[in-house]
Amino acid sequence: MSQRPLSSAAPLDAVAADLPSAAAATPASARLGSIRLRLALAVVSVSLLLVCATDALHLRYQMQQQLAFEVGQGSLPGRDEQAKARGLVYQTSSDLGVGRNDLGRQSEALQRNFWREQLPAMLWRDLSLVLLLSLVLIFVLDRMLLRPLQPLRRLASHADTFDSTLPPPQEPLQAQSQPNELARISHSITRAQQSLWLQLQEEQARAEQLRLEVSRQQEALRSAEQSLAQKNLELGRLSRIDELTGLANRREFDEGLRREFKRAQRQRGHLALAVLDLDHFKNFNERYGVAAGDAVLARFAQLLSVRFKRDTDLVARLGGEEFVALLPGFGLDVTQGLLEQLREDLRELKVPHEGGVSGRVLTVSVGLAAYSPAHPYLSPHALMQAADEALYIAKHAGRDRLSLAASSGHP
Numbered sequence: 001m002s003q004r005p006l007s008s009a010a011p012l013d014a015v016a017a018d019l020p021s022a023a024a025a026t027p028a029s030a031r032l033g034s035i036r037l038r039l040a041l042a043v044v045s046v047s048l049l050l051v052c053a054t055d056a057l058h059l060r061y062q063m064q065q066q067l068a069f070e071v072g073q074g075s076l077p078g079r080d081e082q083a084k085a086r087g088l089v090y091q092t093s094s095d096l097g098v099g100r101n102d103l104g105r106q107s108e109a110l111q112r113n114f115w116r117e118q119l120p121a122m123l124w125r126d127l128s129l130v131l132l133l134s135l136v137l138i139f140v141l142d143r144m145l146l147r148p149l150q151p152l153r154r155l156a157s158h159a160d161t162f163d164s165t166l167p168p169p170q171e172p173l174q175a176q177s178q179p180n181e182l183a184r185i186s187h188s189i190t191r192a193q194q195s196l197w198l199q200l201q202e203e204q205a206r207a208e209q210l211r212l213e214v215s216r217q218q219e220a221l222r223s224a225e226q227s228l229a230q231k232n233l234e235l236g237r238l239s240r241i242d243e244l245t246g247l248a249n250r251r252e253f254d255e256g257l258r259r260e261f262k263r264a265q266r267q268r269g270h271l272a273l274a275v276l277d278l279d280h281f282k283n284f285n286e287r288y289g290v291a292a293g294d295a296v297l298a299r300f301a302q303l304l305s306v307r308f309k310r311d312t313d314l315v316a317r318l319g320g321e322e323f324v325a326l327l328p329g330f331g332l333d334v335t336q337g338l339l340e341q342l343r344e345d346l347r348e349l350k351v352p353h354e355g356g357v358s359g360r361v362l363t364v365s366v367g368l369a370a371y372s373p374a375h376p377y378l379s380p381h382a383l384m385q386a387a388d389e390a391l392y393i394a395k396h397a398g399r400d401r402l403s404l405a406a407s408s409g410h411p
């Protein structure tokens with residue numbers, strides 16, 4: 001653990017950096033048990049070493065005393081035992097003429113006898129002393145060193161399983177009676193844990209607020225996306241639909257003409273194209289007004305939709321009073337009959353038109369061109385140009401009539 005003190009005001013990342021990195025790998029109780037075991041082994045080893053060393057010195061001294069006593073026994077009676085031993089040794093080695101070899105052999109024999117007599121009692125006594133001394137030292141060290149680490153063990157044990165729903169941790173009572181560095185560290189870590197708990201509560205509250213805000217923003221975004229999709233669909237529809245009549249506009253018609261012309265070429269089929277223009281419609285607007293003219297355009301568009309209502313038929317307003325009908329699969333005869341019926345339907349409406357061609361009713365002029373294997377056109381533009389030329393001929397021939405393109409011929 002870092003040596004700098006912890007406090008309740010320590011930042012979350014600083015406190016987390018001070019915790020042992022091995023807390024996630026090994027349970028705290030197992031680590032504390034390992035410390036206890038190692039401490040007990042060390043205490044036993046030290047106690048055994050001390051007791052054995054003390055007994056060895058003591059027994060060596062006793063053996064020397066007994067050796068001196070045995071060697072000099074009876075030579076100098078009446079003196080103090082210790083003084084006699086020393087005196088006898090000196091006399092034996094100098095005055096009595098005893099040889100060094102005899103003294104050595106006598107000394108070894110006395111040592112063997114001494115160890116044979118004293119060793120069992122010494123071992124039992126040493127074992128008892130070692131056990132007693134080890135228990136006392138282990139108890140003292142456990143009280144002084146390991147018990148103050150209990151708060152650290154609990155903190156490390158719950159570092160990875162911290163439950164924010166539990167109340168903040170309380171400072172241990174034994175920390176109040178530990179006026180040492182471990183007690184201060186335990187106190188600091190407890191306060192740091194309390195600070196972490198409070199910070200976690202605040203972060204969870206902020207996270208919940210952010211989650212609700214994100215949910216609201218996502219809902220608003222979905223609504224905006226749906227509205228945008230609807231607007232795009234509406235815009236796409238308006239970009240292809242004439243607003244006044246509801247028919248296809250020029251852009252939609254051009255795409256349809258290219259598509260159907262390629263299909264007719266590929267399948268060697270028929271494709272009829274009619275261009276329709278209301279006669280003297282500009283005079284109609286000047287006499288009856290633009291609103292009346294718009295109503296007439298819408299009504300004529302309805303007639304076209306009713307007359308050409310197949311799924312493959314395409315009716316469009318090119319602009320102003322000009323309309324067009326694209327009829328795949330129809331030849332000149334069938335298309336010409338449908339267009340004549342359309343002209344009769346418009347007359348039956350009896351739309352008043354004082355500046356009209358005849359009868360003082362609104363009429364229409366039609367130019368018709370048709371693609372067929374017998375009379376093909378080179379391009380969609382060529383087919384459209386042929387229908388426009390036919391309409392031009394119908395207008396110069398007096399209007400209120402249908403004119404066929406010169407190159408179309410008859411099937």
